[in-house]
Amino acid sequence: GEEKTFKIGHIRPEATGTDKDVQWFAEQIAEKTGDKVKFDIYPASQLGDYSVVQERVSMGDVEMQLAPVGPSLNKNMGITYMPYLVTNWEDALKYYGPDSEIAKAVDEMLQEENIKLLATYPKYFGGIALKEKPDNPADMSQKNIKIRVPGTKVFELTAKELGYSATPLPFAEAFTAMQTGIVDGVIGSGAEGYYANFRDLANYYLPLNDHFEMWYMYISNDTWKSLSAEEQEIFQNTAKELAEKRFASAEQETKDYEQKLRDEGIEVIEYTDEELENFAKQVRDNVWPELKKEYGEELFNRVTEGVQ
Amino acid sequence: MLTIVILDVILLVFLLFMNVPLPYCFGGALLFMVLFGDVSMQSMMLWTFNQTISPVLLASPLFILAGVVMGGNGVAKHLLNFTDIFVGRIKGGIGVVCVATSAFIGAVSGSGFTGVAATGPIMIPRMVKQGYPRGYATGLVTVSSVLGLLIPPSVIMILYGWVTNTSILAAFLSTLGPGLLIVALFSIINLVWTRNFPNIQIEESVTRPEKVRIIKKRSLLAFPALLLPVIILGGIYGGIFTPTEAAAIATVVALPIGFFIYKELSAKQFFELAEESATSVGAIMTMIFFTLMLSQTYVMMQVPQAIIDLFFGITDNPIIMLLIINIFLFLVGMIVNDATGMILVAPLLLPLITELGIDPVHFAAIMGVNLAMGGVTPPYASILYLGMRIGKCEFSELLKPTLVFLLFGYLPVVFLTTFWPDLSLFLPGVFGLLEN
Amino acid sequence: MSTFIKKLQNIQRFVVLCLIMILPILVFIQVLLRYVFKAPLMGIEELMLFPTIWLYMLGGANASMERNHISCGVLTLYIKKEKTNNLFNLITSILSFVISTWLTFWAFKYFLYSLQVWKESNLLLIPMFFGESAVFLGLFIMTLYAFMDVKQNFMKLRTRYTAEEGLNVNNSNT
Ligand code: NA
Ligand code: NA
Numbered sequence: 001g002e003e004k005t006f007k008i009g010h011i012r013p014e015a016t017g018t019d020k021d022v023q024w025f026a027e028q029i030a031e032k033t034g035d036k037v038k039f040d041i042y043p044a045s046q047l048g049d050y051s052v053v054q055e056r057v058s059m060g061d062v063e064m065q066l067a068p069v070g071p072s073l074n075k076n077m078g079i080t081y082m083p084y085l086v087t088n089w090e091d092a093l094k095y096y097g098p099d100s101e102i103a104k105a106v107d108e109m110l111q112e113e114n115i116k117l118l119a120t121y122p123k124y125f126g127g128i129a130l131k132e133k134p135d136n137p138a139d140m141s142q143k144n145i146k147i148r149v150p151g152t153k154v155f156e157l158t159a160k161e162l163g164y165s166a167t168p169l170p171f172a173e174a175f176t177a178m179q180t181g182i183v184d185g186v187i188g189s190g191a192e193g194y195y196a197n198f199r200d201l202a203n204y205y206l207p208l209n210d211h212f213e214m215w216y217m218y219i220s221n222d223t224w225k226s227l228s229a230e231e232q233e234i235f236q237n238t239a240k241e242l243a244e245k246r247f248a249s250a251e252q253e254t255k256d257y258e259q260k261l262r263d264e265g266i267e268v269i270e271y272t273d274e275e276l277e278n279f280a281k282q283v284r285d286n287v288w289p290e291l292k293k294e295y296g297e298e299l300f301n302r303v304t305e306g307v308q
Numbered sequence: 309m310l311t312i313v314i315l316d317v318i319l320l321v322f323l324l325f326m327n328v329p330l331p332y333c334f335g336g337a338l339l340f341m342v343l344f345g346d347v348s349m350q351s352m353m354l355w356t357f358n359q360t361i362s363p364v365l366l367a368s369p370l371f372i373l374a375g376v377v378m379g380g381n382g383v384a385k386h387l388l389n390f391t392d393i394f395v396g397r398i399k400g401g402i403g404v405v406c407v408a409t410s411a412f413i414g415a416v417s418g419s420g421f422t423g424v425a426a427t428g429p430i431m432i433p434r435m436v437k438q439g440y441p442r443g444y445a446t447g448l449v450t451v452s453s454v455l456g457l458l459i460p461p462s463v464i465m466i467l468y469g470w471v472t473n474t475s476i477l478a479a480f481l482s483t484l485g486p487g488l489l490i491v492a493l494f495s496i497i498n499l500v501w502t503r504n505f506p507n508i509q510i511e512e513s514v515t516r517p518e519k520v521r522i523i524k525k526r527s528l529l530a531f532p533a534l535l536l537p538v539i540i541l542g543g544i545y546g547g548i549f550t551p552t553e554a555a556a557i558a559t560v561v562a563l564p565i566g567f568f569i570y571k572e573l574s575a576k577q578f579f580e581l582a583e584e585s586a587t588s589v590g591a592i593m594t595m596i597f598f599t600l601m602l603s604q605t606y607v608m609m610q611v612p613q614a615i616i617d618l619f620f621g622i623t624d625n626p627i628i629m630l631l632i633i634n635i636f637l638f639l640v641g642m643i644v645n646d647a648t649g650m651i652l653v654a655p656l657l658l659p660l661i662t663e664l665g666i667d668p669v670h671f672a673a674i675m676g677v678n679l680a681m682g683g684v685t686p687p688y689a690s691i692l693y694l695g696m697r698i699g700k701c702e703f704s705e706l707l708k709p710t711l712v713f714l715l716f717g718y719l720p721v722v723f724l725t726t727f728w729p730d731l732s733l734f735l736p737g738v739f740g741l742l743e744n
Numbered sequence: 745m746s747t748f749i750k751k752l753q754n755i756q757r758f759v760v761l762c763l764i765m766i767l768p769i770l771v772f773i774q775v776l777l778r779y780v781f782k783a784p785l786m787g788i789e790e791l792m793l794f795p796t797i798w799l800y801m802l803g804g805a806n807a808s809m810e811r812n813h814i815s816c817g818v819l820t821l822y823i824k825k826e827k828t829n830n831l832f833n834l835i836t837s838i839l840s841f842v843i844s845t846w847l848t849f850w851a852f853k854y855f856l857y858s859l860q861v862w863k864e865s866n867l868l869l870i871p872m873f874f875g876e877s878a879v880f881l882g883l884f885i886m887t888l889y890a891f892m893d894v895k896q897n898f899m900k901l902r903t904r905y906t907a908e909e910g911l912n913v914n915n916s917n918t
Contacts (some may be wrong), residue, residue: 007608013664044473046607046655052358061351072863073874150788153864167778170363170789173550176477179741180547200740329813331804331886332843339846353854360800361793369799370768482790542840549775556771583757583806586764590803591813594882597800598847645814688816 005038006063006223009047013196017253019043021121022066025217025242032234037227039064058113060222066121068215071152076107079209079295079303080214083158083287084280086307087209087272089251093304095123096214098243102303106216114221118239122250123213124190124257128164129202131184133267137206138275139163142281148174153294157287158210159187162279175201191257191268199264206269207258209276210283217242309345309610314564316340320602321643324688330591330648341605356601360593368463368596368647369589370555371418374458376585378417381573382424383533387412390530393523396432397510400502402438403448404495406431410452413489414459414538416558418466418679420683421648422605422690423453428698439507443705448682450706451713452494457646457680458487460541461551467596467650471603472658472713474668476551477544478741483680484672486725487568493717501712523610532565545739568597580672581594592647599648603655612659619660626664633657634678641682645690649679666729677725678712682719684710753809760806763799767792785865794875801882808889827901834897841890846862848883855880 008026012018018043024040038148047053051070056062058073071077081101086092086260096102098120109118119239123277134143140163148168149155159166167183177183190213194202217239227235284307292300323333342349359365378384391408395401409431410423417423423543428449435445457464460480469476470742502508514522539561544554566573575580619629640649654675661671682690696706725731736742774788807813823829858876865872 014659030311040610042607046603049358052355055354056351059348059351059354061348071866073861075864075866075869151787168787168789169550173364173552174477176741177547177550179475179477179739180545182547182550200742317865323839324816324817326839327815327819327832328839328843329808329815331813332840332890333816335843335847336839339843350853350857351849353850354857357797357879361797361875363789363792365793366771366796369796370771373764373768415827548779553771553775556768557760557775559768560772578760579855582764583761586760586799586803586804587810587812588803589758589764589799590801590805591798594804594807594886595814597804643816690814 002036002227003036005040007042008039008064009042009045009049009050009053009062010066010068011045011050012043014043014276016043016196018066021242021246024236024237025304028238028241029234032238033231033233037212037231052111054115054218056217057220058115060220062220063223064118064217064219066215066217068213069106069110073113076295076299077106077109078152078301079291080106081152081211082291082303083154083211084209084283085225085304086212086274087280092122092125092212093247095307096120096212097247098240100303101305102214103171105299105303110216110218110223116224117216117218117223119217119228119243121215121243123206123215124192124250124254125209126188126190126211126213127194127196127205127207127209128162128185128187129198130204130206131178131202133204133253134163137204137269138271138278145185146183147187148177148183150188151200154211154287154291155188158283161283161287162208162210178202190260193252195257195260195264199261199266202261202266204267204269205258205261207271208279210279310614312341312344313606313609313611318390324643330552330645331594331598334595334602334648337607338598338602341602341609343606344639346607347608352601352604355604356597357598360597362470364476365550366468366475367461367466367550367555368418369593370552370559371461371463371466372589372592373582373585374555374558374562375417375419375422375564376581376588377558377562378413379426380577380581381421381562382570383416383536383562383565384409384413385572386526386529386533386570388427388430388525390534393526395652397513398499399508399510401500401510402431402435402514403440403498403502406435406448407455407491407494407498410449410455411459411487412534413453414456414487415461416540416562417456417462418463418555420454420456420680421694423456424450424691424695424698427453428695431591431635432699438509440502440505441705441709442699442701443707444501444505444698444709446496446695446701447706447709448498449699449712450692451710451718453691453695454680454683454718455487455490457683457698458483458490458676460484461554462676463728464646464650464679465631465672466551467647468654468672468675471651471654472668472672474672475736475741478669479672479676479740480544480551481739481741482669483676485731486677486721489721489724489731490717493721494713497713497717515561529570534570536562536565551581563688595648596651599651603652606652607655612656615656616663626666627727629664630666630674630691631672632724634726637675637678638681638685641679642685643688644682645688646679646682649682650675651699667733667742669736670729670732673725677718677722681714684714753795756802756805756809760799760802762794763802764876766795766798770795780800787865790865790867790870793865797878799821802885803876805882805885805889808886811893830897834894834901837890837893837897841887841894844883844887844890848880848887849878851883 008022010018010022015226022041026041030038050067051072053062054070057065069077069080086095103120110117121273132143143163145164146167146168147159147164149159151168169177174186175197178186194205262268316605319340320337323336379456388405388409391405395404409427411653413423431449432445434483436442440517466476470477540554540558543549544551640653770792776824777785823832858873863872
C-alpha cells in the first residue's frame with residue numbers, strides 16, 4: 001500500500017519518559033513496516049486536553065493517543081480513577097493489567113467510541129503534595145488543610161474522606177493557587193507530576209496511593225481498518241511489547257521520582273502497609289458506595305471483584 | 309507543507325488589508341488550510357470549543373469588562389486630578405501626569421484601549437488648551453496607553469499563560485519591570501521635548517491655603533480609585549483570589565464607586581457600558597476563537613518543528629536568534645493585534661524557546677513588550693486609530709511624536725527586555741513564581 | 745428594516761446584557777462562598793461555561809450588528825473617492841459573507857454532532873449541547889448580518905450608479 005503518516009498525541013513534555021516511549025513505538029513501527037507507516041508525535045497536549053483528543057481519535061482526525069481515558073463521551077470511563085482499588089504494585093498488575101476486568105471494560109467502552117485499545121500503560125500511584133506538614137499524616141481526622149482537587153466527584157469525596165478540605169480548581173490554576181496560598185496542597189497527581197510542576201512549592205509529599213494512574217494507548221477504528229492484516233499484527237505486537245516494558249519499569253520510576261523529590265529537599269512521608277490499608281479500608285467503606293451508584297452495580301462489581 | 313502555510317499567511321495579510329473583520333480574516337485563512345492542508349474542521353470545532361470555555365480564559369473578558377467600567381465610572385478623571393497635584397506645575401508636567409495615569413489605569417484594566425478611551429477625552433483637550441500641539445498630545449496619550457498591557461493585569465499575559473501553560477501571575481510580573489522603565493523613559497522624553505515648545509502655559513499658581521484645600525479634596529476623591537489596584541493586585545498576589553476572580557471583583561467594586569462615590573454613573577449609562585463591553589468581549593472572543601483554530605492547524609502541520617529547523621539552519625548563536633525573534637514579533641505586531649498575535653505565535657515559538665533554554669516567563673516579557681507595541685504600529689494600529697478619533701487629529705500630525713516615543717522610549721526597553729533576563733525575571737523570582 | 749428583525753435584535757441585546765452581568769456575579773458568589781461561608785461549590789466553574797460561551801458568541805453577533813468587529817482599516821484611510829470606496833466595501837462584505845457562511849456550515853455540522861453524542865458535563869451532568877449549540881447560533885446570526893451588509897453595500901453602489909445616469913429609483917431599503 002501507500003505510505004501513511006499518523007498523528008499520535010500524548011500529554012507529557014518532550015524528552016520525558018513517556019515521550020521517549022512514544023518515540024520508541026514510532027521508530028519500531030516505521031522500522032517493521034519498512035517506513036510504510038510513520039508518525040508525527042505531538043507531545044505536551046499540543047492537540048488538546050486528553051478528553052478532547054480522545055474524541056478527535058474517535059472522529060479519526062487524530063489517529064492515536066497515549067493518555068488516560070476521558071469521561072466526556074462516557075461517564076463510566078471515570079471508573080479507572082476508582083480510589084484505593086489497589087494499594088500496591090502487585091495488585092496493580094492484577095487489577096489494571098492487560099487481562100484485568102478494567103482493561104476489558106475500557107476496551108469495550110472505547111469500541112463504542114469507534115476506538116481500538118492497543119495497550120495499557122501504568123503510570124504511577126497518586127498522592128498529595130503539601131506546603132505544611134500535617135500533625136499526624138497517617139490520621140484521617142479533619143485537618144483544616146485546603147487542597148486543590150480536580151473538578152470530579154471521585155477526588156472531592158476521596159480528599160474529604162482523607163481529612164482535607166477540597167477546593168475545586170482547574171489544573172492550570174493549581175500552581176498559582178498553591179503559590180499564593182489559596183490552597184495548601186494538591187491531590188490528583190503523583191511523584192512524577194509533582195516533581196515536574198510543584199517541586200519548588202511543595203515541602204512534603206504524602207504517597208497515599210489514593211489512586212492508580214493508568215494510561216491507555218489506542219487507535220481510531222477507521223485507521224485500524226485501513227491497515228493491512230500484517231500491519232495490524234505489527235501494531236499489536238509492538239504495543240504489547242511497550243506495555244510489558246512499562247509494567248517492568250513503572251515501579252522503579254515511581255521510586256526514582258520520590259528520590260528526586262527528596263533531593264529537592266522535599267520530605268517524602270513513609271507509610272507502612274498497614275497504614276495504607278487503613279486509608280484504603282475507610283475510603284472503600286465510605287466513598288465506594290457513592291461510586292457504586294455513580295457507575296452502576298454491574299460495572300462496579302465487575303472491576304472490584306476480589307478486593308476486600 | 310510549509311509552502312501552504314506561507315501562502316496562507318499571505319492570504320491572511322491580504323484579507324486584513326481588504327478591511328475584512330478580523331474573525332473572518334482568520335476564518336478565511338482557516339478555509340485555505342482546510343482546502344489544501346490535512347485538517348478536519350469537525351475536530352477543529354470540537355477542539356476550539358473546549359479550549360475557549362476554559363475558566364482561565366474567562367479572566368480576559370472579565371478584565372475587558374472591568375476596563376470598560378473603569379472608563380466610565382470617573383476613576384480616570386480623579387486619578388488624573390490626583391497625579392496633577394505633584395507635577396502639574398512643572399513645565400511639561402501635564403505630560404508626566406498623562407503617562408503616570410495611564411500606568412495607574414493599567415493596574416486595573418487589562419487592555420490597551422482603556423488608557424486612550426479613559427484618559428484621551430480628558431487629557432488631550434486639556435493639553436491642547438495649555439499650548440501643546442494636538443498631534444503631540446494625542447501621540448503621547450496613545451503610546452502611553454500601551455502600558456495597560458504591560459502593567460498587570462494584562463489580557464495578553466493571560467492569553468500567554470493560557471496557551472503555554474505558564475503561571476499567569478509570573479507572566480503578569482514579567483512585564484512590570486519593562487513597563488515601569490517605559491513610564492520613566494516616556495516622562496523624561498516628554499520633559500526634554502516640551503522645553504522646546506514655545507507657548508506652554510502652566511496652571512496659575514494659587515494661594516497656599518487654597519492649594520492645601522485642593523490637595524485634600526483631590527486626594528480624598530482619588531482614594532477609592534487608588535484602592536482599586538490594591539484590591540486587584542493585592543488580592544491576586546496575596547493569595548485571596550485567582551486572576552479570574554480578581555477581574556470579577558474589580559467590576560463588582562468599580563460599580564458602587566461610579567454610582568455612589570463619584571456619581572458619574574446612572575443606571576442608563578451603566579446599561580450602555582455593559583452592552584458596550586459585551587460587544588467588545590464578543591468581538592475579541594470570536595476573533596480569538598478563529599485565531600486559535602488557525603494556530604492549531606499550524607501546530608498540526610508541524611510548523612513549530614519547521615521553525616526550530618529554520619532557526620538552527622540560519623545560526624546557532626542565541627543572541628542572533630533572539631534578534632530575529634524580535635524582528636519577527638515586530639512584523640507580527642504590525643499586521644495583527646496584540647491578542648491575536650499572542651495566540652497565533654506563542655504556541656509556534658514555544659518549542660524553539662524551550663530548545664534555546666529561555667525561561668518561558670522571560671519569553672512572556674519578550675512577547676509582551678513586542679506585541680503590546682503592535683497596537684500603535686501601522687498598518688494594523690487599532691490603538692493609534694482610536695487615539696486619532698478621540699484626539700481629532702490627522703495621521704500626519706501624529707506620526708512624528710509617536711515615532712519619537714517609540715524609537716527612543718520604547719525600542720530600548722524591547723532590547724533591554726530581550727537581552728537582560730533579570731529585568732523580567734527579578735520580580736517573579738521575588739514572589740517565588742519561577743518554576744525552574 | 746422590518747419590525748420582526750428589530751424585535752429579534754432587541755432580544756439578542758437583552759440576552760447579551762444579562763449574560764455579561766451574570767458572569768461576574770457568579771464568580772463573585774464563588775469567592776463569597778469560599779471565604780464567608782467556607783464552602784466552595786463544586787461545579788460552579790462548570791456551570792459558568794454555559795453563560796460564558798453564549799456571551800462570546802452572541803457578543804460576536806452583537807458586534808456584527810453594530811459593525812463593531814475589529815478590522816485593519818488602513819486602506820479605507822486612503823480611499824477618498826466615494827465610488828471606489830463603495831465598491832471596496834462591497835467586495836469586503838462579500839468576502840466576509842462567504843467566509844462566514846462556510847464557518848457556519850461547519851458550526852452546523854458540529855451542532856448536529858453535539859446533538860448526536862449528547863455529552864454531559866462532568867459534575868453537574870448538564871448536557872453540553874446547551875453550550876455547544878451557541879457556536880452555531882452565534883455564527884448563524886453573524887452570517888445573517890454579513891448578508892445584510894452585502895445587500896446594503898450593493899444597494900449603495902447601485903443607487904449611486906443610477907443616480908449618475910439621472911434615473912430616480914425609489915429604494916425602500918435604504
Ligand atoms: Na494592565
Ligand atoms: Na500594528
